[in-house]
Amino acid sequence: MDKERVHNLLFVGVVVVTGVVVENTYLLQVMTFIGINTLLALGLNMLMGYAGQVSLGHGAFYGIGAYATAYLSGTLGISPWLALVCAIFLAVGVAFVVGRPTLKLSGYYLGMGTLGFGMIVHILFREAGSITGGASGFVGIPMLTLGPLLFEGGQSYFYLVWAVVFGAIFLCRRILDSKTGRALAAIHGRENAAVALGVDAHSLKLTVFMFSAALGAVAGFLYAHFVLFISPDSFGFMASVKMVTMVVIGGMASVWGALIGAVVITLLPEVLHGFADHEMIVFGLILMGVMIVMPQGLTKGVMERYARYKKRA
Amino acid sequence: MHGIRKEHENLLLQVTGLTKQFGGVRAQDNVSFGVEQGSVLGLIGPNGAGKTTLFNMITGVCVPDKGEILFDGRSITSLPVHKRVTAGIARTFQNVELFPGMTVLENVLVGMHVRLKSGFWGAVIRSPRVVKEEQQARKKALAILEFTGLLSYADRLACDLPVGRQKTAEIARALATDPKLILLDEPAAGLNRIESMALGELICKIKARGITLMLVEHDMGLAMEVCDKILVLDRGEAIALATPQQITNDQKVMDAYLGEEFQCLN
Structure with missing residues (x-):
C-alpha cells in the first residue's frame, strides 16, 4: 500500500473514531464547522493554490448555497436535496456569468473584481427582504432527513459533513492528478507558455472557478441546514477573507493545507474567547506571525521544520 | 524581393x-x-x-x-x-519558459494537452479508457525524451537543469504537441x-x-x-x-x- 493511501485511511479512521468517542455536543459542533470550512477552503484552494487566481468574493457562493436552499426548502417547501441540486446549479451559473468577464483580469485586478462581486451579492441578501428575510435573517430552515435518518446537530450531522468532505477531497485529487491538473499547474507556473502549448487558459480558469463555486454552495447548504438560521453577515466580505486566510495559512496548492487552514481558522476564535474584546487583535497577530515565520503555510512549514529537526537528531 | x-x-x-x-x-x-x-x-x-x-x-x-x-x-x-x-503549430521561447516546479516529464505531458481527449469529467470518473490514455501519454512522453536525449532527466525538476538541457526540454515539449x-x-x-x-x-x-x-x-x-x-x-x-x-x-x-x-x- 502506498504512503498516500495510508494517510487517507488514517485520516478517515481518525474522523470516524472522533465521531464515536466525542459526546460533547459543543465539540461535535465545532468539528462540524471545521468540516464545512474545509469544503470552502478546498474549493478556493483549487482556484488560488492550483490555478493561481485570487478571489476575494467567494463568500458570495457560500451565501448563494445557503440562501438558495433556505428559500427553496424553507419558503417553497421542496425537498432540501432537490434544493441542493438547484443551489449548485445556481452557484455554478452565477460563477459562469461573473467569471467569464472577470477571469480575463489577473492579479490585484481580479481580486478587486471578485471583491466587488462579493459585495453586490451581500447587499442583495440584505435588501431582497421578501426572499432572504433581509438584515434580520432567514428563520425556518428545515432539518435534513434521508429516509428514516434525521440529521439534527450532533453526531449524525458531523458524519454527514465529513462524508461530503471526503467526497470533495477525492474529487479534487482526481482532477489534480490528470491532464486538467497539469494544465492548471502550467497556467500557475507560466501562463503564456501554457497557452502556447494549447491550454485554453481562460476556459480552464472558468471551469475551476465554477467548480470552486459549486463546493462553496455545498458548504453553504450544509451550513444552512445545520444552524437553521442564516443572516447576510455570515456571507459578507469577512467570510470571503476568512476563506482566503484558510487557504493561505494552511498552505496553497495542498489538499491537506485546506484542512489545516480550516482547523486553525475555526478553532482560533473559540480558543481566543478568553481575550474578550481583544480577540481580533490576538487573532490578527497570530496570522501575521504565521505568515512571517512560515510564508508557505503551516502544512509545508511544519513539515520542513520536522525534516530539518530529524536531520539534526 | x-x-x-x-x-x-x-x-x-x-x-x-x-x-x-x-x-x-x-x-x-x-x-x-x-x-x-x-x-x-x-x-x-x-x-x-x-x-x-x-x-x-x-x-x-x-x-x-x-x-x-x-x-x-x-x-x-x-x-x-x-x-x-x-x-x-508549436513553438519555443527566446527565454526558456519551462514550468519550473514540474519535472521534465510533466513538462512534456503538458505539451500533449491538446492531443488528450479526456476532460474535466473524464478525470473525475477515471474510466479505463482515461487510464489507458494517460499510460500511453506517459509512454509517448518518455519516447520523446529519448529522442531528444533527455531520458535520464525525466524526473528532474525543469528548473534544476543546465540551460542547454532546458532549451532542449522546451523543444521536447513542443514536439509533444504533435x-x-x-x-x-x-x-x-x-x-x-x-x-x-x-x-x-x-x-x-x-x-x-x-x-x-x-x-x-x-x-x-x-x-x-x-x-x-x-x-x-x-x-x-x-x-x-x-x-x-x-x-x-x-x-x-x-x-x-x-x-x-x-x-x-x-
Missing part, C-alpha cells in the same frame, strides 16, 4: 501581406513568404526587425492588422492560439559550441521526421548549416528569401544585417 513562387503547391505555411503596427512602429510591413513542407526556414535580421512579432502572429499571440496566414491549406488568421496548436510546424525562437542563444552542434543535429533529426521548422537565429554558422532557405527581415520588411549561399552573396542583405563595416572588412 525574390525567391517566392506563388504557384508552389507544397507550401505548409503561406503568409501574404502581413502588416502589424505598434503605435508609430511598423513591426511588420506587408510581409509575404511561404515555407515548403518538410523544410527548415531561417529567420534573420537585426534587432527590432520584427522576427518575434512574426512568430507571435503565426502562433496567434498577436493579431495582424492586415494580411492572411494559410496553414496546411486553410486560413488560420483568426484562430485563437490553442486551435492553432491543435492544427499543428506539430507539423515548429517555431524555434533563438534556440542557440546561451549555448556553447558543443551544445550548439548538438542542437543542429537535433534540428536535422526533427526535419527527418517530416516536421517543418522555422527558426530565428543569430548564430549564422548554425543557420547556414541547418536552413534550406533564409528569410531576411529588416525594419518589418522581408528583404530577401533565398538559400544560405545566395544570402551571403547578397549585398543588400549584408548591408542591412551586418552594416557598412562588413564591406570594409571585405
Whole structure:
C-alpha cells in the first residue's frame, strides 16, 4: 500500500473514531464547522493554490448555497436535496456569468473584481427582504432527513459533513492528478507558455472557478441546514477573507493545507474567547506571525521544520 | 524581393501581406513568404526587425492588422492560439519558459494537452479508457525524451537543469504537441559550441521526421548549416528569401544585417 493511501485511511479512521468517542455536543459542533470550512477552503484552494487566481468574493457562493436552499426548502417547501441540486446549479451559473468577464483580469485586478462581486451579492441578501428575510435573517430552515435518518446537530450531522468532505477531497485529487491538473499547474507556473502549448487558459480558469463555486454552495447548504438560521453577515466580505486566510495559512496548492487552514481558522476564535474584546487583535497577530515565520503555510512549514529537526537528531 | 513562387503547391505555411503596427512602429510591413513542407526556414535580421512579432502572429499571440496566414491549406488568421496548436503549430521561447516546479516529464505531458481527449469529467470518473490514455501519454512522453536525449532527466525538476538541457526540454515539449510546424525562437542563444552542434543535429533529426521548422537565429554558422532557405527581415520588411549561399552573396542583405563595416572588412 502506498504512503498516500495510508494517510487517507488514517485520516478517515481518525474522523470516524472522533465521531464515536466525542459526546460533547459543543465539540461535535465545532468539528462540524471545521468540516464545512474545509469544503470552502478546498474549493478556493483549487482556484488560488492550483490555478493561481485570487478571489476575494467567494463568500458570495457560500451565501448563494445557503440562501438558495433556505428559500427553496424553507419558503417553497421542496425537498432540501432537490434544493441542493438547484443551489449548485445556481452557484455554478452565477460563477459562469461573473467569471467569464472577470477571469480575463489577473492579479490585484481580479481580486478587486471578485471583491466587488462579493459585495453586490451581500447587499442583495440584505435588501431582497421578501426572499432572504433581509438584515434580520432567514428563520425556518428545515432539518435534513434521508429516509428514516434525521440529521439534527450532533453526531449524525458531523458524519454527514465529513462524508461530503471526503467526497470533495477525492474529487479534487482526481482532477489534480490528470491532464486538467497539469494544465492548471502550467497556467500557475507560466501562463503564456501554457497557452502556447494549447491550454485554453481562460476556459480552464472558468471551469475551476465554477467548480470552486459549486463546493462553496455545498458548504453553504450544509451550513444552512445545520444552524437553521442564516443572516447576510455570515456571507459578507469577512467570510470571503476568512476563506482566503484558510487557504493561505494552511498552505496553497495542498489538499491537506485546506484542512489545516480550516482547523486553525475555526478553532482560533473559540480558543481566543478568553481575550474578550481583544480577540481580533490576538487573532490578527497570530496570522501575521504565521505568515512571517512560515510564508508557505503551516502544512509545508511544519513539515520542513520536522525534516530539518530529524536531520539534526 | 525574390525567391517566392506563388504557384508552389507544397507550401505548409503561406503568409501574404502581413502588416502589424505598434503605435508609430511598423513591426511588420506587408510581409509575404511561404515555407515548403518538410523544410527548415531561417529567420534573420537585426534587432527590432520584427522576427518575434512574426512568430507571435503565426502562433496567434498577436493579431495582424492586415494580411492572411494559410496553414496546411486553410486560413488560420483568426484562430485563437490553442486551435492553432491543435492544427499543428508549436513553438519555443527566446527565454526558456519551462514550468519550473514540474519535472521534465510533466513538462512534456503538458505539451500533449491538446492531443488528450479526456476532460474535466473524464478525470473525475477515471474510466479505463482515461487510464489507458494517460499510460500511453506517459509512454509517448518518455519516447520523446529519448529522442531528444533527455531520458535520464525525466524526473528532474525543469528548473534544476543546465540551460542547454532546458532549451532542449522546451523543444521536447513542443514536439509533444504533435506539430507539423515548429517555431524555434533563438534556440542557440546561451549555448556553447558543443551544445550548439548538438542542437543542429537535433534540428536535422526533427526535419527527418517530416516536421517543418522555422527558426530565428543569430548564430549564422548554425543557420547556414541547418536552413534550406533564409528569410531576411529588416525594419518589418522581408528583404530577401533565398538559400544560405545566395544570402551571403547578397549585398543588400549584408548591408542591412551586418552594416557598412562588413564591406570594409571585405
